[in-house]
Amino acid sequence: MATFLKFLFHSRNELETGGRSSLPVQEDASEPEKVCPNCHLSIPLSRLWANDNTCTCGFHFRMSALQRIAFIADEDTFSEMFSDVSTRDPIQFPGYQKKLEMTRISSKEDEAVICGTVRIGGVECCIFVMEQYFMMGSMGTAVGERITRTFEYASEHKLPVVGFTVSGGARMQEGLFSLMQMAKTSGAVKRHSDLGLFYLVVLTDPTTGGVTASFAMEGDVILAEPGATVGFAGARVIEQTTRKTLPRGFQTAEFLLDHGFVDAIAPRNIQKNMIAELLKLHTTGEEDEQ
């Protein structure tokens, strides 16, 4: 825990750490070592994965959606839903079809979110996990539709929803259609909420733009991973428009905690237990018996 606290003290905002692009990418499985951007130690991949993709200094590396599901789900309980929903390029944006095809090949995913049902600590729930390697987790019509269906399924089956966000915002290649997904998903979250059902969201690095301004901020409980960049407007844009130096740690998870927009920081070594406990606190007694 002491090393983890040390990390918290050194939490930096996106610009201080050199921007998003400098963060290590997890694509090349053959690469034997990763350099931690926080403490600069080289970590063998196998040790990194054994340690839930965190460095001993407390730095949390990003996870792919599938890694995330393996990390959080009780073994063999995840069942994917709505994977057949895909976008149709609603405004025929130049180059978008091609980009989608390329991304599908490089990411081995078909969209920027994976949804389904799962058990976490024995509690059945719906889950959505956004995928950073698919166009930076941007929300287009397919992402909006999958997340909306997840909440509607959860409403119908009286299930809680656990969500992991990572997103650059609305997907501009789908124009106004993608902006409308913010309202659509928010409507589904509201209906789920009005039924007295529980929605827990975990903000992971980075959660920004239209996703921050919709379902990422609508959880009954909002957790965030240590050091994650979370904000609405981009740090660089704010710096350029205001011509002011951003405060230390601006738009980090810890910054949001300080300002009252996050319930708690959830480091990975205790994250699954935190989520499971919170889910159990929102179930009725009989479900606890299972």
Next chain:
Amino acid sequence: MSSNTAYEKVKIARSNKRPTAVDYIDHLLTDFIELHGDRRFSDDGAIVGGIARLNGRPITVVGIEKGRNTKERMQHSFGSPNPEGYRKALRLMKQAEKFHRPLLCLVDTSGAYCGIGAEERGQGQAIAENLMEMMTLKVPVISIVIGEGGSGGALALCVADRVWMLENAIYSVISPEGCASILWKDSAKAAEAAENLKLTAQDSLSNGLIEKVIPEETLGEETFYESLKNQLISEYEILAGLELPDLLEQRYQRFRRIGCFETIDE
């Protein structure tokens, strides 16, 4: 309809010669009493709201105001609301719900305010809360994009039963300049981006994302306001005729059906 290119429309939509929200309030409504503050932090000048009468009946109006000259523009944060602006808007919406007044939103913003304080006070959370709460607001809601409909900052007042746009208004997920600089690293390609983003009122209508385009031939003249006022009166009448569950279900479905996706049968 006009034959301006998309980027020409962007420029017209941004023109400081256009009527702003307070002009619409002055001409469409009577007995306007402005109400200030979000009761949490401060009073955001970018949002102008209060109670007035439409054709003699009480109505709540919330508008994003850009200001008509430099001094006013400063006072109104150039029409870019801070979180307290969206919270002030939500407070007035909830007040409308309590007293069964219909709601009129006038939207004209390049986007939510971009600044350190806005992030510290939860710009994302403020917008998200409006999206959720407007979806189930128990009164008829009509939103009109009168100039710029800039991204989430505009959507936060557009979760409505009817969304109308002025003929030269725009409604977009991102500014054409922003889009060009991200995609092509060249903000000079904004005209091309504007074309591709399908952000004009006519595009929005043909894409089924709004219900009506308001012609601008007589923009700012008494006949313009008179006609718009009559359209509002009859539309609120139609919405008032719906049972509450139907009103809310139709509003939910209005957004629920938006999506151009396909499902592959496996």
